[in-house]
Amino acid sequence: MHLIKLIFRNALRHKLRTGLTVVGLVVAILSFGLLQTVVDAWYAGAEGAAPNRLITRNAVSLMVPLPLHYRDKIRSVDGVKAVAAANWFAGVYQDPKNFFPQFAVGPAYFSIYPEYRIPDAQYRAFVRDRAGAIVGRKLAQTYGFRVGDVVPLKGTIFPGTWTFVVRGIYDGADAGTDTSQFFFHWDYLNETAKTRMPTLANKIGIFVVQIADADRAAEVSEEIDALFKNSPAETLTETEKAFQIGFVKQTEAILIAVRIVSFLVIFIILAVMANTMAMTARERRGEYATLKALGFGGGFLATLIFGESLLIAAIGAVIGVVFTFPVADWFASEMGTLFPVFEVSRETVVLQAACALAVGATAALFPARRAIRVRIVDGLRAIG
Amino acid sequence: MVIPFRYSLRNLRARRLTTILTSGGMALVVFVFAAVQMLDTGLRQTLVATGQPDNILVTRRAAGTEISSAVDRVQAAIVEAQPEIATGPDARRILSKEAVVLITLPKRDSGVATNVTTRGIGPAGLALRPQVRIVEGRMFEFGTSQIIVGQSIARRFNGAGVGQQLRFGGREWTVVGVFAASGSAFDSEVWGDADQLMQAFRRQNYSSVVARLTEAGALDALAQRLDNDPRLTLDVKREREFYEEQSKLMSNFISYLGLTLSVIFSIGAMIGAMITMYAAVANRVGEIGTLRALGFRRAAVLWAFLFESIALGAVGGVVGVALASLMQFVQISTLNWQSFSELAFSFTLTPRIVISSFAFALVMGVIGGFLPAVRAARLNIIDAIRAI
Amino acid sequence: MQPVVEIHDLAKSYRRGGQIVPVLSDIDLVIASGDFVGLMGPSGSGKSTLLNLIAGIDKPDSGTLRVAGVDITTLTESDLADWRAQNVGFIFQFYNLMPVLTAFENVELPLLLTSLSTGERRHHVTTALEMVGLGDRMEHYPSELSGGQQQRVAIARAIITDPTILVADEPTGDLDRVSAEEILTLMERMNDELGKTIIMVTHDPHAAERAHSIKRLDKGVLQDGEH
Numbered sequence: 001m002h003l004i005k006l007i008f009r010n011a012l013r014h015k016l017r018t019g020l021t022v023v024g025l026v027v028a029i030l031s032f033g034l035l036q037t038v039v040d041a042w043y044a045g046a047e048g049a050a051p052n053r054l055i056t057r058n059a060v061s062l063m064v065p066l067p068l069h070y071r072d073k074i075r076s077v078d079g080v081k082a083v084a085a086a087n088w089f090a091g092v093y094q095d096p097k098n099f100f101p102q103f104a105v106g107p108a109y110f111s112i113y114p115e116y117r118i119p120d121a122q123y124r125a126f127v128r129d130r131a132g133a134i135v136g137r138k139l140a141q142t143y144g145f146r147v148g149d150v151v152p153l154k155g156t157i158f159p160g161t162w163t164f165v166v167r168g169i170y171d172g173a174d175a176g177t178d179t180s181q182f183f184f185h186w187d188y189l190n191e192t193a194k195t196r197m198p199t200l201a202n203k204i205g206i207f208v209v210q211i212a213d214a215d216r217a218a219e220v221s222e223e224i225d226a227l228f229k230n231s232p233a234e235t236l237t238e239t240e241k242a243f244q245i246g247f248v249k250q251t252e253a254i255l256i257a258v259r260i261v262s263f264l265v266i267f268i269i270l271a272v273m274a275n276t277m278a279m280t281a282r283e284r285r286g287e288y289a290t291l292k293a294l295g296f297g298g299g300f301l302a303t304l305i306f307g308e309s310l311l312i313a314a315i316g317a318v319i320g321v322v323f324t325f326p327v328a329d330w331f332a333s334e335m336g337t338l339f340p341v342f343e344v345s346r347e348t349v350v351l352q353a354a355c356a357l358a359v360g361a362t363a364a365l366f367p368a369r370r371a372i373r374v375r376i377v378d379g380l381r382a383i384g
Numbered sequence: 385m386v387i388p389f390r391y392s393l394r395n396l397r398a399r400r401l402t403t404i405l406t407s408g409g410m411a412l413v414v415f416v417f418a419a420v421q422m423l424d425t426g427l428r429q430t431l432v433a434t435g436q437p438d439n440i441l442v443t444r445r446a447a448g449t450e451i452s453s454a455v456d457r458v459q460a461a462i463v464e465a466q467p468e469i470a471t472g473p474d475a476r477r478i479l480s481k482e483a484v485v486l487i488t489l490p491k492r493d494s495g496v497a498t499n500v501t502t503r504g505i506g507p508a509g510l511a512l513r514p515q516v517r518i519v520e521g522r523m524f525e526f527g528t529s530q531i532i533v534g535q536s537i538a539r540r541f542n543g544a545g546v547g548q549q550l551r552f553g554g555r556e557w558t559v560v561g562v563f564a565a566s567g568s569a570f571d572s573e574v575w576g577d578a579d580q581l582m583q584a585f586r587r588q589n590y591s592s593v594v595a596r597l598t599e600a601g602a603l604d605a606l607a608q609r610l611d612n613d614p615r616l617t618l619d620v621k622r623e624r625e626f627y628e629e630q631s632k633l634m635s636n637f638i639s640y641l642g643l644t645l646s647v648i649f650s651i652g653a654m655i656g657a658m659i660t661m662y663a664a665v666a667n668r669v670g671e672i673g674t675l676r677a678l679g680f681r682r683a684a685v686l687w688a689f690l691f692e693s694i695a696l697g698a699v700g701g702v703v704g705v706a707l708a709s710l711m712q713f714v715q716i717s718t719l720n721w722q723s724f725s726e727l728a729f730s731f732t733l734t735p736r737i738v739i740s741s742f743a744f745a746l747v748m749g750v751i752g753g754f755l756p757a758v759r760a761a762r763l764n765i766i767d768a769i770r771a772i
Numbered sequence: 773m774q775p776v777v778e779i780h781d782l783a784k785s786y787r788r789g790g791q792i793v794p795v796l797s798d799i800d801l802v803i804a805s806g807d808f809v810g811l812m813g814p815s816g817s818g819k820s821t822l823l824n825l826i827a828g829i830d831k832p833d834s835g836t837l838r839v840a841g842v843d844i845t846t847l848t849e850s851d852l853a854d855w856r857a858q859n860v861g862f863i864f865q866f867y868n869l870m871p872v873l874t875a876f877e878n879v880e881l882p883l884l885l886t887s888l889s890t891g892e893r894r895h896h897v898t899t900a901l902e903m904v905g906l907g908d909r910m911e912h913y914p915s916e917l918s919g920g921q922q923q924r925v926a927i928a929r930a931i932i933t934d935p936t937i938l939v940a941d942e943p944t945g946d947l948d949r950v951s952a953e954e955i956l957t958l959m960e961r962m963n964d965e966l967g968k969t970i971i972m973v974t975h976d977p978h979a980a981e982r983a984h985s986i987k988r989l990d991k992g993v994l995q996d997g998e999h
Contacts, residue, residue, distance in 0.1 A: 006872065009873070010872055028652050061485070061488045061499055062499070063616045159444060199454070250719035252496070265649050275656060287545055289869075290870075292853065293847070295882065356759045
């Protein structure tokens with residue numbers, strides 16, 4: 001009880017110094033949390049992947065298409081429940097800066113992705129309209145799309161300006177669902193391609209395959225790939241998760257850099273905090289010597305110093321964590337659809353707290369050791 | 385009267401631990417600041433070095449990247465016939481009709497499947513890129529399934545050494561040479577015969593046409609004529625501009641993220657300096673009183689403390705830049721979001737980065753030390769002397 | 773009377789810049805229980821070092837040193853700390869109070885090392901503070917007290933654990949004349965009423981007058997001829 005009081009009062013002795021240290025900690029813990037969340041956001045696609053979905057693509061690369069007739073062959077494979085085609089459209093909305101994913105999708109697509117929640121009436125309207133589109137909630141909010149709006153996209157792979165009518169807005173089943181996408185009918189794309197650019201017609205970017213039993217994913221994948229072995233367009237089938245991670249892996253260097261940087265800020269604040277504690281302990285040498293003379297042992301002094309350091313670190317951590325949530329929300333809204341999912345995870349919060357406490361403990365290490373070792377006679381001399 | 389710098393420097397030396405910790409924090413911030421700029425510079429240099437100033441690159445209108453572009457044979461022939469295209473000593477146009485395909489190869493160390501740009505070139509393809517030279521093996525022969533690979537590919541991918549074979553497009557391709565491209569994006573590419581590649585991938589169209597201009601100024605006239613030709617739906621750009629645009633998204637990402645982080649992190653480091661300097665002032669109140677009593681003015685005291693803080697920043701700056709300069713040995717390879725393919729580039733240190741990083745460190749010192757220095761300068765002489 | 777301090781052939785030296793500087797040599801000293809001893813001598817004579825040795829916050833090089841019946845030269849660091857907590861009360865020149873604790877809490881501090889309950893501690897502390905005349909200043913912080921008052925708090929803290937000896941290093945060195953007299957009177961009372969053995973280092977003749985006996989040190993050697 002007394003000890004805690006003493007720790008508290010000591011921490012508040014240099015209000016300016018403690019205040020500044022806490023501000024530094026808050027900044028560090030906050031930016032650490034945001035950077036971790038950025039890394040998480042990168043993996044969000046893989047996190048949202050369902051185990052019963054496979055992706056079939058051309059073995060050469062994602063950029064090389066597959067023939068349309070593969071669809072029926074894949075559907076005939078044992079264990080396959082549904083197959084939907086999806087083509088990456090890569091259109092530009094007004095300005096190349098306004099990036100969001102656009103897919104031309106086959107009819108079964110939305111039944112394979114039940115986490116995209118669309119009101120029935122809107123879905124029926126979408127099915128009826130050849131040039132209809134369904135957009136995610138986040139995308140709709142970013143660009144102000146409403147049902148009935150006409151959205152022109154300038155094609156890069158499929159030339160020309162394409163106009164779509166928003167027929168529905170989907171919500172995610174949970175916070176981890178990507179609601180920044182734009183979907184329209186694959187048939188519309190293909191019919192238009194047939195007349196305008198025949199070389200691009202009847203080509204599929206990827207097939208999304210729904211399987212009946214998630215445990216048989218590997219088997220079914222192999223069976224699909226075996227169908228097209230030694231054909232001009234060999235396929236590569238993998239789980240949706242593996243497919244998504246494949247994407248993330250390619251930008252891994254940047255992720256690693258972000259991770260390293262997020263830990264650098266912890267080291268920066270560690271230097272600040274260690275300095276604060278070292279200065280504080282140096283100024284209190286006389287007090288520590290007095291306590292020792294009165295019969296208090298090294299353990300008591302260590303508790304005082306560690307307690308103070310951990311207390312300051314804990315205050316910084318709490319404020320930093322509390323601020324992380326609104327700042328992350330603000331950041332996510334500023335970034336728009338660049339990060340479809342931007343959620344502060346529990347792991348991030350735990351990591352923030354752990355880092356803060358590690359900083360607090362490490363900063364106290366040196367001063368505590370010094371306080372324990374100081375000779376009483378030398379310490380007392382520091383007063384006079 | 386000015387208080388000698390020695391006074392400030394000796395004080396820094398006297399409280400060594402504090403000096404090391406404070407400067408250390410600043411050094412880390414400077415390191416981040418410099419490293420990010422080095423990365424951005426490396427990326428830009430790589431892509432800028434890829435384009436030759438008097439080369440043009442023709443793609444389908446609004447395609448943005450070669451991957452999503454298509455130029456059919458008729459269109460390519462029209463471009464070839466334009467008078468602004470230079471003619472080589474063999475009386476043929478210095479022009480290469482190219483096919484660009486992305487293939488997936490596993491990386492040697494991690495096995496991660498990675499998109500690699502494979503470029504089919506025409507006979508003039510090599511002459512159009514003077515920065516490319518064969519460093520191992522030989523040039524491929526046109527009309528065969530031979531390929532040459534950039535040195536960055538040879539280093540990082542399985543089966544990409546001379547004499548080895550890569551399988552894609554339903555064929556085995558023999559690697560006959562490795563080329564160096566002076567740190568340009570071509571270092572991360574595989575090159576072969578355009579016609580062979582198009583056969584293998586059943587392509588009817590080229591992806592792009594690269595050509596040398598008779599003179600650099602001829603672009604405008606050419607662009608205007610091609611624009612007005614109803615048979616063509618093409619974009620013509622300087623090769624260099626094209627590649628600069630390719631780096632824009634990632635370069636912006638790196639520099640915005642880096643700048644934001646540097647500024648945020650610097651708050652932490654400046655707070656560290658402020659804490660240190662406030663404590664320095666508090667511990668030396670008696671000394672300050674004595675200096676003032678001896679006849680030093682407030683301004684002199686202010687400068688002495690400010691200089692001390694700037695010196696902290698300077699130490700941080702030197703250490704930070706030194707750490708960052710070690711990053712020059714690190715190469716980063718990542719997916720370029722715009723071209724969708726693997727791109728390798730290095731941290732590149734330029735004098736401008738050294739200067740700006742060092743200035744950044746000094747500014748941190750000034751900001752961190754200003755308020756404490758003001759407090760020192762405003763101390764009342766009598767009170768200060770009594771504090772001894 | 774029973775001796776509280778028995779010193780025989782005690783020597784102590786410091787190492788300074790590679791040279792060994794003798795501080796105390798051939799010290800033989802016996803202090804009886806209930807005595808009030810003044811240690812005097814010019815600065816650098818070793819009087820504070822001797823006091824520190826008796827108080828168990830410094831260690832001699834050689835010789836025997838029995839205080840309160842224990843040969844403290846044989847104790848380990850932590851045993852010595854426990855021994856000090858039970859047997860020694862400290863009075864410093866600069867009071868050495870914890871600035872973040874109130875007068876009450878400062879006096880209570882040594883009791884935290886005992887097994888007393890909160891209520892018992894409160895009772896003891898209140899009694900001690902009333903004895904030094906600060907019953908009405910218990911919730912004040914050191915910075916809100918005068919030098920004399922602070923030293924009285926320090927005396928209350930020194931006697932709170934009922935130690936065998938009180939050691940005082942220049943207890944009046946930082947005080948004005950009136951306060952100094954008050955402190956010395958208080959120390960006399962501790963000696964008379966509570967029977968505490970007091971050893972006081974001072975160079976103030978007024979302070980020395982209050983002591984029952986004076987030991988003089990010069991260049992690390994105890995001088996004969998007490999007054």
